[in-house]
Amino acid sequence: MATIVLSAVGTVLGGPIGGAIGGLIGNAFDNEVLFKPKGRQGARLSDLQVQTSSYGTQLPAIFGTMRVAGTVIWATDLQETSSRSGGGKGRPSVTSYSYSASIAVALSSRPIRAIRRIWADGNLLRGAAGDFKTEVGAFRVHPGDEGQSPDPLIASAQGIGATPAHRGMAYVVFEDLALADYGNRIPSLTFEVEADEGAVSLDRIAGELSGARLAGPASISVDGFAASGADRREAVMPLVEAFGLGLRSGADGLALVDAGAAAGTIADETLAQRVDGRAIDPIEHQGGSADGVPVALSLRYHDAARDYQAGMQRVTRPGAGRSESGIDLPAVLDPDAARAVASDRLRARWAGRARMTVRCDWRALGLAAGDVVAVERAPGLWRIEEREWEAMAVRLALRRLPGGGGAPPMGAGSGAIVRPVDAPHGPTTLLLADLPRITDGVANAPLVVAAASGGAGWRSAALFVTGASGEAVAIGRSAGRAVMGVADTVLPEGSALLVDSGQSVSVTLLAADMVLLSVDEAAVDQGRNLALLGRELIQFDTAERTGAATYRLSGLRRGLRGTDWAMAEHMAGEPFLLIEEGRLVEPLAVQGADGEAGSVLRVSAVGIGDVAPAEVMLTISGEALKPLAPVHMRARRDGAGGWTIEWTRRSREGWRWLSGTDVPLGEESERYGVEVLDGATVVRAQEVTSASWTYGADMIAADGMDGRDVLIAVRQRGTYAIGRTASLVLTL
Structure with missing residues (x-):
């Protein structure tokens, strides 16, 4: 008696397919050589996404295009770079550290x-164009051919004689x-590996994995496949299970076959x-219960979209049932193909409940285990699982094999995905601004x-400050990508006292993916939508998108933080910057310097995509140190032939008037410089310590200004600087 069995371990259709590969017993082939059974299973999809560094970790054989994590096989110690910042007046020094590594x-x-794209912690490290999003000294790909040489960096660290070529x-x-x-x-790295050009047939995969001992169906192909497992059987079994393949032994050797004709x-x-010598019934039918077939089947696969x-397609069958089943296929499919595979497998399990034993004469010896046959007395197609003489x-x-069930509906989706932007780093745009203090408190140094x-x-980008000697000193990296652009229109002069609902300004941002949003009054009160336009600080409550990167801003609050003096200086093309503290760097504070009014600051930035540094020069004016210009200047006769000039003080510490009383002084003492000007000539200058001054009749006569028009100019003298001027014209 000779028996050839196709499914000694599992079943070909309706269950685990281990038997399709490892359970063919007899003289057909040497099972110990080709598919020696082991105790472990092949890799699951999640294994390809987790980076490892353990000794003895299995490395998959990649076919087509796949995304894999790989195994760290060599690394240097982390290289530490320290930088010290701060330490200026009123600031502690801070030492920060950055690191790099070679792996x-x-x-x-x-x-x-x-190698195409590379992800680090899920974010793009290298784009499809080969551009790196993070700095890297060098990057080399060793493709794994037989002429491969040792890597020069590893060889320099370990010695050429101790460095394998792999x-x-x-x-x-x-x-x-x-x-x-x-x-x-x-970081955890994953790589888009392109091992072959285009899709790869199962015939090629089976042939390479078995050393040309096993053929496969050339009509079935996948866009990518990761083969792993304890032996050849485990490596190819995911394909066998997912596509319902059978194993056929013929004159040409072993072959994996699909249902086909x-x-x-x-x-x-x-x-x-x-x-x-005794009569028999040549056909015996057996059937399995519906409960033995899962009510739903899920196929987990890799989705290029x-x-x-990992993606998943789930199909269900009608009728009662509670169990569900799943198949892990470490291959790349499109959603429709994946859904079709899942549907085929569920239909195969349903049809495979029907089994039949047939006894034939010697002519059936021409049929082999794995063949698909028709039976005159039974409908449909049947696969031979065992042949016994x-x-x-x-x-x-x-x-029984499924048939005539039709194809699943098209249009299976991949699901949503948050995809990192894959665009060239591009050139850097750098902006320096001398601002008033934009948070509560009183500044004691310029805010640049x-x-x-x-x-x-x-x-x-990396930032550098160039000193008077011309030496560029690194001060670390820039903050996050700032929302900035330029003004397309000229914003007319307006009021710093009321919400300006009648005027607007149009701005074009650097990129179309930058966004400006409309906000309500409560959000404006909390400081949202604060922006620098030219040198004026404004807020806007309405941002209307008018083009790919263009917005019309309205509902304006003007001249904020004492910048009303800049309302008359607007021009087309002036810079626009959305003020977000987390996206700003203070180059002076990083250096531990305070900066002085009138000094020049030169900063340059170098990003990955910059051919030449972006350089900006700024003359420091110290806006954060200047007292605000007084307001509400008024004049009244003093009854003795002179005039009393009065004004209202403003404060660098009084942005929010919460108590209803006078705003805090914010300076060491209250002092004002008062000047009387005849045209451009100063005819009298005097310092006072209160918010009023009398230009008496005797002063007017002494200055020769009786009956003349004069300009009265008042500036507050602060702890660190003199404020801007408030003035009125007075006819004496």
Whole structure:
């Protein structure tokens, strides 16, 4: 007696498919050589997304295009760079540290063609165009061919004699990868590996994994596949299970086959009517219960539309049932193909409940386990699971295949995905601004801020301050990408006392993905939508998008924080900057310097995409130190031939008038400089310590100003600077 069994461990259709590969017993092939069973299962989809560094970790063989994490096979210690900032007047010094590292990551036990995108902690590190979003000294790809040489960096660290070339293994090397964007640690990396051009057939995959001992269906292909497992059986089993393949042994060797067309027909004339002289029924039918078939089946796969992350398609069958089943397929499919595979497998399990035993005469010896046949007495197609020759009869164990059920509806979706922007870093735009203090409290040093930004792919830039000697000193990196642009229209002069609902200004931002939002009065009161336009600080409550990157701003609050003096200085093309503290850097404070009014600050920025540094020069005016110009100047006769001039003081500490009393002084003492001007000539100057001054009759006569028009100018003298002027014209 000789028995050839297709499904000794599992079943071909309706359950685990281990038997389709590992359970073919007999003289067909040496099972111990080709598919020796092991105790572990192959890798699941999640294994491809987790970066490892453990010794002995298995490396998958990549076919087509896949996203894999790989295994860290070599790394240097973290390289530390320290920088000290602060330490100026009233500020403690702060020492900050940044780190970089060089690492090698193994990706595939099979040669690859190229590396495309790379993700670090889920964010793009390298774009499709090959541009890096974070600084890296060098990047090398070793494709895994037989002529591969040792990596020069690893060889310099370990010695050329102790450095393997890793031939047959594809890996990459990063030199001095900056880690600041990843919390100063080595991030979790995943790579878009392109091992083959285009889709790869199952015939090619099975042939390579088995050393050309196993053929496969050339009609089935996948866009990518990661083969792993304890042996060849485990490596190819996910494909067998997902596509419902059978194993056929023929004159040409072993082959994985799909259902396809019938290889032959079991005709009535070949059926055995008698065995050992006794009459038999040549066909016996068996059936399984519906409860043995899951009510739903999910296929988990890699979805190219989701950047090769895991996707899932779930199909259900009608009727009662409670159990569900799932298949992990480490292959790349589109959603419609994945849904079709899941539907085929569920229908196969439903149809596979029907089994049949057929006894035939010697002519059935031409059929092999794994063949798909038709039976004249039974509808549909059947796969041969066992073939037994005994007592001059051939016994065939058959399981029904699905057929005629139609295809699932098209239009399966990939689901939503938050995809990092893949755009070139592009050039850096740098802006320096000398601002009044924008938070509560009183400043004791100028507030000079640097804002840097760029297009959609821009992330950050290294900042440098150039001293009087011409030496550029690194001061760290810029803050996050600032929302900035230029004014398209000229904003007319307005009132700093009322909400300006009649005027608007149009601005164009640096990139279309930058957004300005409308807010309510409560949000404005909390400081939202504060912006620098030219040198005036404004707030807006309405932002109307008028183009790809253009907005019309209205509902304006003008001349904020004492910048009403700048309302008359607007021009088309002047800079616009949305003030967000987390996106600003203080280059003077970083250096531990306070800066002096009248001094010149030169700052340059260099980003990954900059051919030349972006350079800006600013003469410091110290807006944060200047007392505000007085308001409500008024004059009245003193009854003795002179005039009394009065005004209302404003304060650098009085942005929110909460108590209803006078605003805080905000200076060491209250002092004002008063000047009387005849045209451009100062005819009298005097300092007073209260918010009024009398220009007496004797002063007027002494100055020769009786009957003349004069300009009375008042400036507050602060602790660190003299404020801007308030004035009125007076006819004496």
